[in-house]
Amino acid sequence: MRRLAVFPALAAIAVGSLASLAQSAVRVDTSKPLTGFTAAGSATERSWEAKFQALPDSKRISDNMHLLAGHPHNVGSDAQRANAEWLVKQYKNWGWEAKIEQFDVLYPTPKVRQLELMGPKPYKARLMEPEVPEDPYTHDKSPAMPPYNIYAADGDVTAPLVYVNYGMKSDYEELDRNGVSVKGAIVISRYGGGWRGLKPKLAAMHGAVGCIIYSDPADDGYGAGETIPAGPMRPQWGVQRGSVADTTLYAGDPLTPGVASVPGAKRLAIADAKVIMPIPTIPISWGDAQPLLASLEGRTVPATWRGGLPMTYKFGPSVAKTHLKIESDWGTKPVLDVVATLKGSEEPDTWIVRGNHYDGWVNGADDPISGQSALLEEARGLGELAKQGWKPKRTLVYAAWDGEEPGLLGSTEWAEAHADELTKHGAVYINSDENGRGYFGASGSQSYELMVNDVAREMTDPETKASVWQRQKAAQTAGRGRGAGRPEGAANRETIEFGPAGSGSDYAGFIDHLGVASINIGFGGEDRGGTYHSAYDTPWHWDTFADKEQVYGKLFAQTAGTIVMRVADADVMPLNFTELSLTVKGYADNLKAEVKQLQTEAERRNRALKSGAYTLANDPKMPMQPPPALPVPPAMDFTALDAAMAKLDSAAKHYAAASAGAPALPAAKRMALNNGLATAERPLLSEEGLPGRPWVKHLLYAPGTYTGYGASTLPGVREAIEDGRFDEAKQQMVVLGNALTNEAAYIEKLASEIGVQ
Ligand SMILES: [Zn+2]
Known part of the structure; x- marks a missing residue:
């Protein structure tokens, strides 16, 4: 159901100049070991990744779409049950364990x-x-x-x-x-x-x-x-x-x-x-x-x-x-999640969850079957790879969520049903929704940002032959592309923009509620359409106006599967906290600027009200009421927050320095470290949740109360200030500062466990 910011199609795009950019730029230095791998492990990984990337097939993605979106298949319909059973059969054929997990939900x-x-x-x-x-x-x-x-x-x-x-x-x-x-x-x-x-x-x-x-x-x-x-x-x-x-x-x-x-x-x-x-x-x-x-x-x-x-x-x-x-009719309907697993060989209790919903309002060819069809090719490829002898170290859990459209029902109920397991060893949730022609978008937990950037540098954009990373970077520079922007300094960073997680797709139960690191990925931004949530979102429309050849479906299966493999196979999971620290600092700078701006705005308006300017400026034949007076935010004390961020920054640097030697640690130490990494985002939760919404516990991002799909960053403090609840803002500042201090201590401990190499 996620609606992305979509920019007008590039008509006469400068393909030539992009291609020359691609040729001149250094692509990927494959002699360097991948983050989280020993040199030997890295070579093995690269060879498995190359085998995997040869497997996804565009024709199969197109066939998946025509089958799954062949009929209306909303929650509770016979067609949706048939889809669920078909999905289970596919996964089993590909060598996965698969089953339907059913939840009975209010569904008017x-x-x-x-x-x-x-x-x-x-x-x-x-x-x-x-x-x-x-x-x-x-x-x-x-x-x-x-x-x-x-x-x-x-x-x-x-x-x-x-x-x-x-x-x-x-x-x-x-x-x-x-x-x-x-x-x-x-x-x-x-x-x-x-x-x-x-x-x-x-x-x-x-x-x-x-x-x-x-x-x-x-x-x-x-x-x-x-x-x-x-x-x-x-x-x-x-x-x-x-x-x-x-x-x-x-x-x-x-x-x-x-x-x-x-x-x-x-x-x-x-x-x-x-x-x-x-x-x-x-x-x-x-x-x-x-x-x-x-x-x-x-x-x-x-x-x-x-x-x-x-x-x-x-x-x-x-x-x-x-x-x-x-x-x-306020009755109950079954929500049918299809959940498939491929057991990990070394750390089977650590879960890497990958999901895309498969319910549509009507046929739902674009939303969500374009994403689901590609995900299935990714899963088939990984199953095929396992038959050839590939063994992920950690357990893969692939999910086709039902009931996303009415309210993220399938993913949330599943996350709540497995809350204990996910809290203990849910390492990451990787989400997608619709997928299409265009730019690569990624958002979510910054601890995975560098890894996702690494993969994006290695994939080739089929339209321009530049890397997916370069294409997205170019789009950002040119003011196009997909996904939410980062508030500060994004253009100078050596990463493609990695926006905050808001809501509007299936990661909410994982990140907002349980603090499982989550990333949301997909391609899009070039094909425009007005079929969103209508009966006209059909395979005919897709084939006539969008990516009929599934060029980007195939690229997406390759890209997402590679991301999954990197997390699943690494000797030490490829997390990095420097981007997290930089991003939190960006959010805080943005918050400080917002307080100033709200102060200036309130003072200006209140002065104008006092002077009677609104009344005098009126057209007497069509007078307007003056706007209401605005509460002036008091000066906020950011000292404790700044101190917590400084701790986070130094912990992140310590971990980055120590982690280079981590892949060579003895197995028992590596496993302990990986267990710690899997739960590295949990200190960012507030047990009580955000004010007025105890279910939403993450303190860095939440669906904005007055933006809905859009994320609010540092939401406890920010929303209190925006709403004029200044005492609450002060309390939330303490809660946030404590969480960041705890996160810093947690990362510091991971770094010290690696020890000096
Ligand atoms: Zn959707």
């Missing part, structure tokens, strides 16, 4: 969806996506989920309509200034600007009784490119489904936070599940939105609020009322 499905405009120009919304004659998959009559927002409350409301732009916090300030209230109204918001669940959440906080979310053609329809079937973008009746469960609080089954949804589990009453949205919410197409928007009266919206429809966008409220009725 719609019974009634009604939306109509009353008044002089009545309109009844279609709320469905018609077949596309050219796309045979859309003619499939097997059961599919109609467009709906899962985990929104039932309701039957009739009220005036108000347009709220993206429905984010700042949009409500604009509404207030224009004297428009959403109290008792139904809001209509366009998709974009932030995670979809924030729209009903903020609407309800402001007193709205219902929420409509539509796809504006400016964002992913005709404003962005030709529409289906002439081009890849969203057509008039295309709808984006999606979950509105508030996964910033906790992910997984809304009724079982913190524990697995297995028989006998303690479950909340539905009314007590805070992640469920309190107002009825429905996603619609722009075709259905247009008559509703046309009913709005009142002032014209500012330029940044305008979409791509040929009409004047107004705030509302409408005089004509809108009627919205949602009724769901």
Whole structure:
């Protein structure tokens, strides 16, 4: 379900200059042993990696996609069970142990969806996506989920309509200034600007009784490119489904936070599940939105609020009322995780978990089967390698997660079910979601950053023949590419950007809740499309507008498999803490700057309010309310945090210096060190969790409360400051400082265990 920042396709890209960059640049010095390996171990590893990289096959990836995305296969469907059983069979054929792990979760499905405009120009919304004659998959009559927002409350409301732009916090300030209230109204918001669940959440906080979310053609329809079937973008009746469960609080089954949804589990009453949205919410197409928007009266919206429809966008409220009725069957459905293992030869208790979800809202060819299809080729290759005699030192756990779309259900329930094992010896979780043509993106735990960079330097980008690393670095330099940016100094670092982990895909249960180091990887950014979470995300669309030849699917299987092999085979797992230390420093610098900026902004606004400037500047014929006064953040004391970071920095340097000799340690010492490395991120957890969300325990990154998918870094302190809770910010500063001090001590201990070589 992850929606990435996607940049416009490079039309006339300077392929020639990139290629010359590739030729001139030194690629990889293969005479140097790989990090974490002895010289002999490194040579053996390189030879196994070369054998592995020859195995993934594009045709098989394409076949996987056509099979898994051949029919609608949402949670609980017969097609999804058939997919699960097929996956188990494949893994077994490839020499893996494989099984289905089932969890029974709250999974509402719609019974009634009604939306109509009353008044002089009545309109009844279609709320469905018609077949596309050219796309045979859309003619499939097997059961599919109609467009709906899962985990929104039932309701039957009739009220005036108000347009709220993206429905984010700042949009409500604009509404207030224009004297428009959403109290008792139904809001209509366009998709974009932030995670979809924030729209009903903020609407309800402001007193709205219902929420409509539509796809504006400016964002992913005709404003962005030709529409289906002439081009890849969203057509008039295309709808984006999606979950509105508030996964910033906790992910997984809304009724079982913190524990697995297995028989006998303690479950909340539905009314007590805070992640469920309190107002009825429905996603619609722009075709259905247009008559509703046309009913709005009142002032014209500012330029940044305008979409791509040929009409004047107004705030509302409408005089004509809108009627919205949602009724769901609040039953339980099975979530079927397919989990396959390849046992490690030396440290079988240490787990390397690799996953991609396989449930789709409808066919889900791009999201998520493009990633899942490539992952399967990676797994087949590793199985084949094992048949040739390759033995990973550590246990590989490959997972096809079910129920990611509704709320990261399968991965979270599995992580909660195996929390004890994962806490003791879960070394890393490597996630992917959709994959496509373009740039390599990686984010997550910085302890694995250098290793991932090493692998990216060795893989070749098929379009330019530069290394995957150079291509991504070039994209960053040119302001393109995939993934979130690092706040400070990224351009000067000898690494490709490694953004923080937010939420929006299956790593949340691992990193946010359990502190298992996690990385999220994939290619993308070149093919654009407007099929996200619609019935038009089919293999036909993929083959017509995206990477039909699966060139990047194959590259992804090779890249991800190589990353897995490096962690699984190394004499000493290839972690490095200098990037962690640098990154935390970057986050802290960014936080300090933000405090200053908030102070300046608050002082400026409060001065302007006092002077009466807002009133005097008004157009008397169309006056605006002044904005509210802002709380001025007090000067924050960063001394303890700075001291903790200095300790972390020196520990990281000590470990980096000591670790060069580590691969040659005697076996017993190496194993003890590896056990320590596997759990190296655990000191960064807070036992109590973040304020107001005890399930989210990681102190470096969390899904942002008001950004949703986007990560908030140093979230305990940062969100308290942003929300004006300054005492809490001070308390959280202590919690963070202690955690970083503990992390530093932990790394220092690892370094001293290696000893002087
Ligand atoms: Zn997805």
